[in-house]
Amino acid sequence: MTDTFVTPQKRTIAYHLTDGTGPMVVFLGGFKSDMNGTKAVFLENWAKKVGRAFLRFDYSGHGESSGEFEDGCIGDWFDDATAMLDLIAGPVVLVGSSMGGWISLQIARAQSGRVAGLVTIAAAADFTEDGFWVGFDAAQKAELEAEGRVAVPSEYGDPYIITKRLIEEGRDRFVLRKPLSLPCAVRFLQGTADTSVPVSTALKLFEHAECADMRLTLVDEADHSFSDAACLELIVASITDVLAARETGTR
Template sequence: MVDTLVTPQGRKIAYHLTAGQGPTVVFLGGFKSDMTGTKAVFLENWAIETGRAFLRFDYSGHGSSSEAFEDGCIGDWYEDACAALGLIDGPVVLVGSSMGGWISLLVARAMPERVAGLVGIAVAPDFTEDGFWAGFDEAQKAEMEREGRVALPSEYGDPYIITKRLIEEGRDRLVLRTPLDLPFAVRFLLGTADTSVSTETALRLLEHASSSDMRLTLVDGADHSFSSEVCLPMIIGAIGEVIAPAAGVEGG
């Protein structure tokens, strides 16, 4: 059964919360994806089998939540994530995929006291600026100024509509330009066949962020979805690694 919460901004967010042992694992999905995706469902099944508390949800404009996708921006989806965390008492382990990795970093920066650990899958920090805007040619930039949007082809179906608001608001949410302290265990996972997030981006994030326990694992041949039979268990392994230090601290 899917439940709904209303954010302070009035957006209706669909979510599914599984009761269990903490810290609660929270899955944050990618750009234009939803909580019925392979990784979200796989992790929920794992959580049920192991008695682990787990939360998955849809950002506004995604899946079963309210609003139109084209009206959204990184800040809106960050606010949605913060509202979803309000459902949880106690610490969380953030598991962010692609854009969800960026939003996880924003959450961690804003409320590090809530975060017991972080797992980033094909993390795409600052992609509105370093990916979309930096990749636009002069004609596309002129179209953005004139029309307020640009359509980009997508290998996942319908074109991505990239709005001026998405680009401009994203500049207020960048994480690679200012200090990024992550005072908990962090694991980043990336496939070498990922055509959306480069190894250079992953290494830049690894070098930029500050943590006493942070690792990047590159998986030969894995793509951006990171949803193969080899990759999915690696996500669970990474969650276990970041939970273990937190459990040690809690145990005293």
């Protein structure tokens, strides 16, 4: 059953919470995705099977949560995620997919005492700048400035409407252009056939971040969805790995 709560910003967030042992695993989805995606549901089923506490949710403007997607920005969705964490007690293991990877890195930086482990899947670090703004031609940049928004083709269906606010606010959220010290065991996962987040981004993140226990795994021919059986099992193995690192005190 879907539960909801209202954030301090008066946004209604839909979520599914599974009881179990901690640290709780929290799944953070991607740009314009929702909590009913393959990875989120697979991980919830895994958590139920092993008795692990688990949380999946929709950012505002996504899925079953309130608001319009086009009104949101990275900071809003970061605030939604941190408000969700305020609902639960104790340490968490963050599993961030694409944009959720970027947001989970921000949370790990801002709440270092709370994050017990971090797994990212094709972390789209700074993508509003490096994925959208840098890729816009002069006409698109002019349209964004004049109209406040521009439509960008998407391989997942309808075009993305990219707003000026999304671009400008994203610049306050950078993790690749500011120091990034991560407080826990970290596992970065990346497919080599990903056309949305290139391997170069994963390598840049790996080289930039500071962490005593950090690994990057490249999966040959895996795409951005990272949702075939082998990839899903690798996500679970990575979660298990960071949990083991915490329990043995290696981080």
